[in-house]
Each structure stands twice: as C-alpha cells, then as structure tokens.
Amino acid sequence: MTDLTFFQDLLYYNAMAPLLFQTTQFFILFSGFYLIYSLLHQFIFWRNSILLLFSLFFYYKLSGFFVLALLGMASLDFFIALGIHKSKKEYVKQFLLWISVLINLGGLLYFKYTYFFIDIWNQSTGSDLHLAFRILQPIGISYFVFKSLGYVLDVNREMIEEPERNYLNYLLYVSFFPNILAGPITKARDILPQFKEVKKIDAALLNTATLLLISGLVKKIMIADYIAANMIDRVFESPQFFSSIDLFMSCYGGLVQLFFDFSGYTDMVMAFSLFLGFPIKGNFNQPFKATNVSDFWRRWHISLYEWLSEYIFQPLTFYFRSYKIWGSIIGIFVTFLISGLWHGPNAVFILWGILHGLAICWEIMTSGVRKKCLQVFGRFYKFLSLLLTFHFLVFTSVLLKSKDLVFFYSYYQQMFQNIDFGLWHSWFSIYKYPFLVMIIGLSLQFIPIKIYDRIFAIMKFLPVWCSALLLAIAILCLYQFSYLEAIPFLYIVY
C-alpha cells in the first residue's frame, strides 16, 4: 500500500511549494501529460482541450484559486475583442477598448500596486491608512495581463484582422502553461494561428527541445543557483558584515545570476513549448555584447522591450512627434518609468527604470559625437563602449536586488568605505569556484551564435531514444548540483 500524501501533494495547491519546472513534481506531471498529449496531438480539438486543462491545472498549482481571476480577465477580453471587431462605430470601439484597459490595468494595479500607493499616500499626507484585509498577488499577473491586453490593442489597431472566435483557443493563449510564469510575452498574432494547425512531433523537434531544456537546467542549476547560494545571497542578505571587495564582486555576480536565472528559465519555456509543437521566440540575444544601453534592451528581455516599444513608446513618440528629438526623449523616459514600475511596486525599480531611461536619452542626444568616435577609434571605442555598458548594467542591477532605497544606499556606502583590494587574494581563496563558474558563464556569452546553431543542427539528426537518454543523463548529473531545494525563478516576482 502506498502513502497517498505524494499524490495529494501532486494534485493540490500548496502556497509554500509552487510548481516549478526544475522540480520532480513537475517532471512527473509533465511526463504523464505528455504521454496523453503525444497520442492526441494530431486531433486539434482534443490536443487544445487537454493542453488548456493542463495549463489551468498548472496555474492552479502556482496560484491556487487565482486561476478564476485569470479565467475572468481572459474571458472579458475575448468578448470585448469580438465587440470591437464587430462594431462599426468608432466611439463604441473606443469605449470597449477603455473597458478592457481599465479591467486589465485595474486588476494589475489592485493586485500588485495597492500597498505601494497606500504607502505613498500615508507618507505624503501623514495619515495612517491601512487595509482591513490582505491582498495576495496572483503569480504571473504582469505577464498574462500584458498578453491579453496586447491582444485587445492589436484587434483595435487591426494588427489582427480577424479576432479569435474559438473561446477555448483564446483561453489557451492566455493560460498557455510554458510562459504563464514569467514570459516571454508572446503576441497573439504569433501564437494563436499555431493553435489551429496540426503539429508534427518529430525527432528534430524533440532533439532541439531536449537541448534547450538541458541548456536551461544547466544555466539555472549549475550557474545561477550555484553562484547565488555560494557567493551572492549571503552578501545581499547582510552587506554590513562583508568587505568592500565582497560587495563589489557580488554586484558582478548579481547581474550574472540574474541573467542565467532568467535566460535558463526562458530556455526551459522554449523547450516545453517546442515539445508541444509550438515554437516561441526567445528573450535574449547575448546581452553582455551590448555596446550601449539601447542595444542592451534589444538583447535583454526582448519580448517585454517589444511590447513596451509597440504599445507605449511608439504611440507616445507619434503623439509628441512635433517636439522632434524631445518627443523621443519623453517617450523613452515614460516607457522606462513604466518598465521600472512593471518590475515591482518599489522605489528601487522606479529608480532602475529612470536610470536606464536617462542612459538611453543620453545616447540619443550624443549619437552624433559617438558615431564620430566610432569612426576615429574603431574597435577600441567599441570595446570601451562594451565595458562601460557592462559596468552600467552591473552597478544599476544592485537596485534589482535591493529591498528599498535605504538598503541600496547603505550597500553602496559600505562598498566604497575602506576599499582594500589587498583582500582580493583572500576573497579569491574563499570564492574561487563560484568566481570560476561566473567567468565560464560570462565567457559562454561571447561564443559566436553560429557555433550554437551548429550544435543544434547536429543534434537534430540524433535518434529520439538517444536524446531521451541524453536528457536522463543530464538530469542525473544536475541532481548532484541541486544541493539546495529548487530556488524559485527571480523573474516570477515581477
């Protein structure tokens, strides 16, 4: 007789143990699901239905009964989009669009920003306003709201000529489990048509997905979690107990951890999506090769950058086009302010957004001079730009790991107090392994993409059983590194 606790844990929501890709629980659930999915994948209706059920169950395991909030918001947008498409009168379209914007942004503001606004109110008026109840934030709300709102905006702008008429397909688009947790924010016009096609699950697809999955697991477990547990987290927990060299190195490590955590997660999302037969776009393109901050944003969290660019920056610059360069600057500044706020209801994120916005504004204003410098100094200037951009990213990323501005200030104060680079040797003797992992991780970023492409191309020819065995071996190896239990993905909180 078997203990039923295991199955109860598997099926019921537990706030303390959300379902994450790198857990045994997810592996078992996904394997079971995938066996059925493989049998049904050629029958579109059954395939989409079982995928929708699994996606909703996955979200239930992440956020409990907030799955109803997701269903409610998605359903409203589905019918609003149909209404916008059907309506001949512009004011009706606008009215429906505003309802959607209010519901989506209202939901997002309520769940994510209520406490933030109350704090601002209390601080500015000196009052003591507080809620009699507690608001919990549904996981991934920033992502599914942007997905659903983006769809309604696309229908309104006629970027999507025919709105989705199949309710199940639309729910599947919003709740699609691989990217519900933390993106990439897929656009409806990219993925909805795929739900109507018969997808072939062949060896090339399975092998590519396997390689992506292994890459994601390695990035997350071997690099991000390893340097977090062995070098960075302890410093960011109590910086007052560490030397300036510890704090300096943790700035670098913090950015590397953030990248490998999010990039690892994105690889896993792309892998699971590919296993199902639906390729989705990645979120990163070697961001540390960026030679300026705007270049960085074309390489980092690409789906968010594209979303903000398409739905906020472009309309704003169009609206302010008469102000010429200042119109662009206003657009950039507002976009990055929103980007900062989107990351979290905290002054540190707002400051982070503002700093990035200011850096891009500076680039626009000095573009002429910088072009000339590039012509004169060539490669050296490019290298210097890369180095400067990297350090800007490193030192602003401390904000993303700070709980508030006071912490951020004290971290910097501590970092620049009693600087003693003579401690480097003792630092290195303690942290040599995390440091090496960090350097290896960074070096992997500078390998030309064509080498990765070649590896993927070779992988495609492997027999299916061979790539399955490769995955099993990789899991066995990575298990040896999972000293701590699964550390949640950093971007879940955004």
Place this chain on the structure above:
Amino acid sequence: MKGIIYTFTVIISLGLCSYFWPKEGFQYQGISLQFIRFEELFPQPKQKTNKNSLDGEKIVAEKEKKNYPAYEGDISHKLIQFEDLSEADLDKFIDSLRRKKRDSISSTDFKESVYLINPPYQNASALDPFFDALNEIEQGKDQIYRVNHYGDSQIEGDRMTITLRNLFQKFFSGNGYGFIPFYDVTTPLGYERKLVGSWNHYKVFGGQKHPQKKYGPGGTSFSYNGQGNPEPYQQIQEEKNNPSIHLQLQKSFSEIGIWYGKGKTGSKVYIWSDSIKIAEAQLDDSSQFRMIRIPLQQAVKKIQCYFSGMSPVLYGISLDPKRGIQFDNFGLRGHSGDGIMTLQVESLQLMYQVLNTKLAIIQFGGNITPYLKSEKTMAYMKEVYKNMYRHFKKALPEASVLVLSINDVSRSVNGQYESYPNISDFRYIQRELAIESGCAFFDLYQFMGGHSSIALWNRKNLAAKDGHLTEESRELVSKELFKALMYEYNQYKKRISRQEENK
C-alpha cells in the same frame, strides 16, 4: 509515436536509476553521487514507529480537551496605573530584593505578586495548561514538558533561562541544558561548543535568511556545505573540515536530541566521545520538523557529532532529562520578536507538538525603545505586538503564553543618562494586548521600579545603562517570576481539589 518513445525512454531510464540507486549513493573519490530514490517518491507507510523519534506530522492535532478547574479570574486589582517610586523607596526595595536573594526559596515564599497577571482564558486561567503539565509531572508522568523562552540580548546565551530552568527543575525534576544551537554569537553557559567545517547559519532576524524560510522554533536553522565523511574517527580527525559539532559538558549525558527538518537520502550523524563511537542515526526523514532522541552507549561529558551525506535542515541539538521539565533558550540579539512571525502558525504548531511545549515566555521590547517616539510609532508597534502575541497563542492552543514586559532602558541626553520616553505607556500596551490575547503578563518594568529605575539599577551594578541586566539582577528577576508563578500554581491546585471535593 516519437513523443511516446521519447517520454517512455526518459521515464524508464530515470525510473530504473531511481529504483536501483543505492541508499548511500555511489561513492567516488570521496564524492557521493546521489539520486532521488523510489521510496522517496512513493513512501511506504511506516510499520513501526521509533519511540525515540517524535514526528510532528504523525501527532494527532486534535488533543482531548483538558478539563481545567473553574477560575474566577478577578484581576481587576492588578490592572492599576503604577506610581513611580521615589529614589529612596526604590533604593530600599532593591536592597530588600538583594537580601532575599541570598535565601534559598521555600514554599512559604510563594506569595501573590502584583507584577504577575494570570487572566481568565476560555473558562480557565491563561496559565492553566502550563500548570496542568506541572501537575502531571508531580503525579509521576513519564514525559518531558518544555518551556520555550524567547527574547533578545537580555536572554541570549541562556541568560535568565538558566536560573528559571534550575529553579523549576529543582521543584519538578529534570536536568540538562535544553536547546543548543549549532552556533551562536554568545559564549554558552555551562558547556563549551566548537563547530567544525563550513556551515550556513540562517536566522529570521539579522543575518542570512534561509531560501525556503525553513527555521526551527527559535527562528534559526543551520546546514553544512559539502558532504561529511562517514569513515571512522581516526580518519575524521585528519579531515579537519568534516562538518561536526564538539561539546564539552559539565555533566554526563546518556542521551542526545537532534532537531532537524527535511533530510536528504544518506544523511547521517555519528556520535563519538573521544575515540569511541557511541551512537549513530539516520537523518533522512522527509518530515518538516523532527526531534530524534538518540540513546548513547554510555554517559559522557565529551560529545562529538559528525555529519555525513548532504546536509538536512538542522535546527540544533538538545540535552534533556528522561522526564520532568526542560527550558529552551531562544535568544536572538537585536530582535524585537516580529521575525518569529516569519514562521507560519501551522509550522510552529507542529514544532510545539513535537517538543511538547507547555509554556512560551515572550520577552521582547528592549530593541524598540528608541522608536517609541510618537503616538504614530506607538500605534504601529502596538499592531506588531498584537499580531505577535496572537501568533504565539494560535500556535500554542494547548499551552500557555507568558509575556514579560519591556524593561527600563536609558540613553544619553546631553551627557546625562535618561530613560527613553514612552516605555511606561508601552508596558501598559503590552499588558492590555497580552490579556486580550489570553496570555499571562509579568510587569518587568514595574518590578525594576518604573520610570528612570535603570539609573539606580546601574549605580547598584545591577544593570548596564542600556538596560542589560547583570548576572545578579537576572537572578533577582527570575526568582521573583518563579515565586509568582508558583503562587499561581498553588492556587490552581487548590481549585483542583475544590473541584474534586464538589464531585
């Protein structure tokens, strides 16, 4: 079809590995290769429970409701606003305390204390669950009942707790040091401790946080890095970094308790005394909290615990009697108590059930004195403390909670030491909140003499200016508290006998 072949290949290959993977893992050049084992995925119900091992998840939460004796609970005469003592009166009062301290305590000293309030709670007194436990000890019940003493630097390193423990154990039997953390900033009283190897120390307050918020009842947890060596002692001696804790005790013990949480397969502890292995035990349970009591082959004063395999979540060790009462010191320097609320009520409940905690003493407040500047901050702190007391009360539905008030603390103003303002008011807030939440209350601030008493205590070498009590004054306070509690306990016993007579 390809998808099915692929999935089956992965499942079967990993399933076979999981099924045949040895429990202790594959050893290669000192590295142990581990994998999740089949029985960890599909655990079999246990045939036999180890009576030494207390598993929280198996303890039935719904205990039989105790039938406490009727309690009139008139505390109105104690709910007074105290007047501050004049310096001369305070001086006399302290001298009288000092004189009494020299005498050993007898039952004639158990008199009603104006400083202790035992309010009614659910048709009984707030302290009845604790008194019930004391009564059971007196009736010879073969069990350990625990008191968990929470506080800040005022109690860290077993301060105050040690006196309370000694007094209660003298009257109700028991011995031992109670809870011993693997590491603490203080030098422990009564034993020496050395931690070897690379360890992580997690705290709910003022230090590294556990990534999964796994803390023991005292708000701390530990784990070692790497893997220990299960080889014999001589070899371990050579490996200086083998994760281990070494204790040199003043008394001999024949049993040791290990407090731990979720373990990994192959985690083990080997207990040695000098060159003799005296016990070993598996620490690979999947429970959230467990206390395993390991009998030692002989009573020893020197204990070395060597750990092997991947680190489970470790909370600490304990040296306890076979029966009687035990006090655990959970002092965290700089803490104001709010960090303990990181621990969910359900988790605390589970831990208290395993430990058989019958009283929690909550002694926080000293660290918030600089912030009690305005009505706004007072209101905020009131909210924090209300939640804290309720948190403990919810976690201890079948036990008592005793709140020890804030003590007087001074700070330098223009070169002169003065008490912080609003301490007196906050003490009344603590009293009100404690009674509201069903907790007993001891007015430490008033016992010290009220406003500005710290100056005189300092002059008489009973306290530092910042409010930290000295060894002598800790004993004064502990004895007063003990006597006050014993008076209430005698009243409880009288109520019991009246109830039995009425039957």
